[in-house]
Amino acid sequence: MTSPQHILEHVFGYADFRGPQRQVIDTLMAGSDALVLMPTGGGKSLCYQIPALARPGCGVVISPLIALMQDQVEALQAAGVRAAFLNSSLPFHEARDIESALLAGDLDLLYLAPERLLQPRTLELLGQATLSLFAIDEAHCVSQWGHDFRADYLYLNCLHERFPAIPRIALTATADGRTRGEIARRLDLESAEHFVSSFDRPNIQYRIAQKNNPRRQLLQFLKDEQQGNAGIVYCLSRSKVESTADWLCQQGFKALPYHAGLPAEVRADHQRRFLREDGVIVVATIAFGMGIDKPDVRFVAHLDLPKSVEAYYQETGRAGRDGEPSTALLLYGLEDVVKLGQMAAMSEGSEEHKRAERNRLNAMLGLCEITSCRRRALLRYFAEELGEDCGNCDTCLEPPQTWDGTQAAAKLLSCVYRTGQRFGAAHVIDVLRGSENEKVRKFNHDQVSTYGIGKELSANEWRGVVRQLVVRDYLEVEGEFQGLRLTQACRPLLRGEESIQLRKLPAQTRGAGAEPRRGAPPAEILPADEPLWEALRACRKRIADEQGVPPYVVFHDATLRGMVAARPQTPDQLLAVSGVGDSKLERFGEDFLGVLREFDTAING
Structure with missing residues (x-):
């Protein structure tokens, strides 16, 4: 067995654990179960990847989306991890080879969809293998109160029954108290140790505005602040997804539609382009984005109201996984309230379920209409208190005005x-x-x-x-x-027994406070360093294209910034840069050192 610290440093290239990662890993190393709530970008994957490598046997990861499995396996393989997935996209002979590798002990991590896992043949196969752990990713899918319910997740308690000695970990980026309770109950994790991280994502600026020609509002936002940046635009309906994507293309943006009604090969191609090309905007229903590992999504825009605060938090969390400044823009109107209310009323669920859905919608509307700090209200929904106003949401940056609306x-x-x-x-x-x-x-x-x-009031004010x-x-x-x-x-x-204060409509539609960002280099990159920054990005893009993987699978932007700052000239110096592990040093090190040495020679002669 190799220690978790050694794996962190030499496989993944990081010096220190973040937040509760070490405690979660220690729990699994001891053979105990864990339920982990950690925000998107908080490092959930390492919580099961490292103990899967450190414990004897293969770790089995239950993941809901084929594209997500492929994305994670590519990143692990680039780091030198023996990872694979089994799903319907594989030809028979490749699936058979992977099964043989599992039984031979030649795999560290195996990704499966819940439907595949639950097949009797798969359970029998796993019963013959040496397993280190089970990781249930996107665990909110188990809850009918959650926002991405998947019925197949309901039967994953069979893992506890069939493999009682194998530790299990369930992970999700968001769940309120009710969802968390159902996850623990349905997966038989009520006696597991629970790890709940802060839900705060301080790098995301939350902005919510009423719809007032939403296409014009979106266009202004993109042109003023997001030129050349990757982002996601969410819409409620498939037809709106397609029409919005077409319209954005007409406006000169590289926009692609994504929804469940498109052919599987089209969806896969659009997701691949989003992950691997720069500046792609995906216009999508909520079917897109779960578990997407792309770190440099600079914005998430909602053109329709999400049905719950959970859904909103999960979807906005797909922005800024790299910790860089990012924006979550939501445009909403009365028609959204009506449409979602009707959807809740027409649900086939019980009266209790309908009532809960309506309460969730009301909580979402409350977040939209408040005149105080949005981040404090958002975190309070997840039972977390922020000590002071965040200073990075529209109501903090440009406090809304109110007026006496009693007579109106x-x-x-x-x-x-x-x-x-x-x-x-x-x-x-x-x-x-x-x-x-x-x-x-x-x-x-x-x-x-x-x-x-x-x-006295305009139609818009009314x-x-x-x-x-x-x-x-x-x-x-x-x-x-x-x-x-x-x-x-x-x-x-x-x-006339009570009065009412109403929120004034903003004089401008842009929302508050953010300085325009036009795809410029990050603030840490000095103008004199921009040529080296761009040369390192070009090197990364060339390698990624040759390998057939997204650029961030080679190195994240943060790692390239570390190279710019440290200017390593030797393999040992490059290994000291955060995000560079042994495997990546061996595979990609000389290419990047070549760029760095060339610039060093040009400067120092």
Whole structure:
């Protein structure tokens, strides 16, 4: 057996463990089980990869996506680890060779989908092999309360029953208390040691704005701040994914659609291009991104409201895995609230499940509408308190203004009542603003007492009032035509017994505070060092293309920055750079040392 510290240094090229990694690894080394909650980019993979290498036998990793398995196996192989995956993408003879290698003790890590693992033949195969551990990745998939439920995960408790002596570790980047409890219960991990890291990702700037021509808002964000950067744009529907990707291409961006309705080979190609090419934007449903290891995703933009804070946190966490400044932009509107509310109501789940989904949606809406620090509210959802405001969200950088909306709210609620509590927001606003359109005249709503009493506000401002009253439960949206109805909660407001402060719409749509980033080198790279930085990136890209892997599988940006700072000239000096292990030194060292020596010669003669 090799020590975990030795493996960390010589295989993965890092000097020190981060956070609770060492404690998790020690737990598995002792043969005990663990449940790990650690944010995206926090180093979850090392928690099972290192003990799998340090303990006798092969570690079995249950992973939900074929593309994710391939990505992780490529990175491990580049580090000199004997890793493989078994899934439906492999031809029969390759699968047979991998099975033989497992039985011969020639594998360190084997990745399987839950469907493959649960096949009797696979369980029999594993029963004949020497196994070091089981790692259940993306463990939130086991929970019906989570956001990526996968029914096959429900049967993974069989591992505890069939292999009681093999330690198990379940890992996820996000789970509230209820989801965490269900993970532990369904996987028989209630007696396991639980490790919960801080959920804070301080390098991500959270910005949330109301929709006001969302395509224009997105275009302004991309052109002002994200030129040349890789990112993900999330949409709720497949049709919106495709139309948004087409539109971004027309605007000059390299954008690719990704959703479950596309052919598997198209999805695989688009994911490969996102991982290996610079500046690619993927427009996707939530089917894209789970476990994606690409470290330099500079932004995640939501053009529709996520259905829960968990989903939002998980999806935004795909930005900035390298620790560099990144942005999470969310644009939302009343139509999102209506659509997600209808989806929750039409769910085939129990009444308890529907109620929980609605509560989760309300928590997400609350995060959108707050006027205080968004990061504090986000962390509080996961039972974590931030000692002070973060200074890196829109409400901190540009505190929102509020106004006394009591009179406006009363006008709107009265108009909803006078028009029969069955019309949508657009029609009610037309009546308030005194529109003379055909629909208003058809229903004689130009004759009601509230006709024209709201001309002091624009239609967009009235939409903001409607949305905030829906969020605060003064109004509800019902029926096929999304009609507005009063709730019991609005009575004190209508009687003049209470007042209400509403959030002002921002004067500009850009959101607050971030300086534009146009794909420039990281701040640590001085102008004089940019030629070396670009030469090292070019060297990495050439090697990656030759190997058929994403550039970050060769070295992360942080490792290249370490080379720029240290200017190593010998193999031993290069090995001292964080992220350079023995295998990568042997395979890639001379190429990078050649670049570094050339620049050293040019400077020093």
